[in-house]
Amino acid sequence: MSRSIEISENQRKFLLESLKHGFRLTDRPFDHVRDISLYLSPTEYGYVEVSWGKTKLACRVTATVTTPYEDRPFEGIFTINSEISTMASMRFDTSRSNEEILIARIIEKAVRRSNSLDLESLCIIAGEKVWEITVDLNYLNYDGNFIDVGCFAVMLALHHFKKPDISINGNSIVVHDINERQPVPLSILHIPICLTYSFYNLTDKESNIKGEDADEICLLDADLLEELNRDGSLVITLNKNRELIQLSKNGGLPISAQQFLELTFKSMKTIDQLTDLIKTKIKEHEELRYKTENFKLLEASADR
Amino acid sequence: MAFQVQMSVLDNSDGSAELIIGNTKVIASVSGPIEPKQRQELPNQASLEIIIRPAKGLSTTREKLLEDKLRALLQSIIIRYKYPRQLISIVVQFLVTDEDPKFTANELNAAINCCYFALIDADIALYSSFASVVSCITENKLIQNPTGKELSQSDSHHVVCFNIQEGKADKILLLESQGEFVQEELFNLLSESVSNAEELHTLQRKYLKEKIDQDYIWK
């Protein structure tokens, strides 16, 4: 296996021809996300495995008690580690490539800087002890679109995770084992979902007037082949409340402002779908756990 | 004890394997022979690049030590003279672990066994098969394939890797023993581990046979 992925001219032309005729090589609609399969660990809170088509990754959330930053004594600490190893693909060499840095930065902007995790709820004793939440993203297989899958996996793992319960005695604390006392879920303020659109110019000339009849198309959730042949990309991050979290269009094929607004509107459907997927999966998992671990016996209240 | 293997799980590696052994889940990818970096090149043998990524957090010196142990084992078992001036890159990613971070026995054991399948999937020449078993001794009692909890309460823990020839565990390739134990306990453990390793090898053969049957299904 060589270190760089080489696409033959034939493959490239074939892809662009089929796009011209209105279908993707995997016969997916242009604005559909791939098939998603999720795995939530039944034994460990905070470990999930997410696959969008063949792109696969594992995400784990861990929490430790630590001292807060001196200038922010009321806030917890939240870090996301997303190093890509050569396991995902030989292009992600051991030295941090530009692409890897871009992926890490966008996910950080989307999740951390948008305050999706309420940091003040992580405070235990102001100025002395806070929770430090660490998210580790391990990319296993690369078939395009690490950004969307990564952000989705982080939000899913954060919802799945529960931190140990704590009792405070004056200035000292006791951290209870998760088997001793029911652990506590995190306080998540909103669920950012990233969507990556890829643009293709199907003719040789770039048209100055953009519009529907121009030979430029836009795909959602590109796989590896599509990603390597695209002419430009746009990453939009929104949440279910129709709030724009972050936006990234780094050069590449220009699009009109009109098209951009339309894309944003169209994305809402997918955003809703993905947000609901997270919520239903978590709820399903909770119910399953409730049944298998007999939580009913631990309840102190009675059903009316 | 749970033992489940899936080979060829990754698209971008020459060989890969995902192994669930006990409560430990690990995935290994092997790429090679490929172009080495200038500083890695060896004139008449293949050079090995081994990267171990932990289940939690970023790589630390703990993973460096594990890499060193795995490298010492693999550099004698891979027929390196067959791939001169080339590089064989092995990445081991732990997904789920079952031990306190101060212990590395279960992880080392899982990594060795997973690399076996990944190397075969990548079609890398090996001198022989190998199988690793982990056990611990608590109050003179021998426990095979201990859980993380049993490990932390043990008096000593041991990882043994045997070389398998003609279905028989022939010689010891690697032995990592830590704790407080006596010579008799050690040699008793070694003889018990022989049968354990040979059993593991029959499982290895089973998975390999299934894989080959599946791959050549159109033949």
Add this chain to the structure above:
Amino acid sequence: MSSADLKQVSFPPDVLARIAPDVSLERHLSLGIRPNLRNFTEFNSIDIKSNNQQLQENYNNIFASSIVKSGPTTIINTLTLGVVENYGQDKDKYGTVYPVVEILRGRMGGAPTDEEMILGQDLYETIYHSKLIPNESLQVKPIGLGIKEEDGETIYYPDLQEADYIPQSEHEKSYSFVILSSIKVYSKHTSTNSLFDLCYLSCVDALQKLKLPRLYIMDSIQTKVSVKSKKSTTRGLISTNKAELNIDTANKQHYYSIELNIKEGSISSNYGIVKSPDNNDESILLTDLQGQEEESAILSRMSIITNKTGSINRISLINGGDGDISLELLRDAIEISKRRSKEGVM
């Protein structure tokens, strides 16, 4: 056409050692000696400076030190301390040392090399698994209270000056010491495995000389911390009860040694196994690998830690395929280690 005559090229021994270490080693062994001129089962002599308190006396942050010499190699190990708070989540019975190994080679600064990282991590894990340091020994004794009086500062300890001590309510927190070890290796002349043996010896020696200090806090504990809110850019001041722990270095008479689990004669030995040049079925056991040939050509190695009681604390064995490690050889190596533990190493 003239025919080319191949003349036999002879290399000086140190050049041969680098370009063909296995050939050089084989030639020496067939003569019955090793390139470093030791017998097959002979160890390098080790010298430990026993009562050198110089570092502890001159530096307030060093609580133990050990100097080990073997041949030209000198290892200086200093132990410093850190303090952490316990909140009951760590139920470990044994503690360990956090070592940083630096092999000085004339390189200016730079990141730790793989060898240094591996040595440090190996020491950390071995000390933990050999259960040398019970966690109870690292518990911090009751914290004293420092009071400013007219003629200076006096520190009152609850267990030492019961009558005068004024109890403070917030001292329910429990603290433990953390032992940090800084190991500097000068003139490394030997193999990495032998280096591990020497570093282990220096750690064991330093731990036995370790004396822990008492801790105290000052009477006035109001501290104000500058805080910036996320929403505004102005800074405000809030007061916290963060009392800083101080190490009582003025009262060295209160320093106490700790209870350790170190068995007498705890020693690490390393071995290499190589095929006999005369008889291909036999293997030769070499002790304490040293030198270019032994380090590059010998791939089958063992590292064994034993003590005077005859128990074993660690075995790290790798069979490189060339020299076969049979169970007999393992037994022999264990025997040699046990004998070394009994007889002592100096």
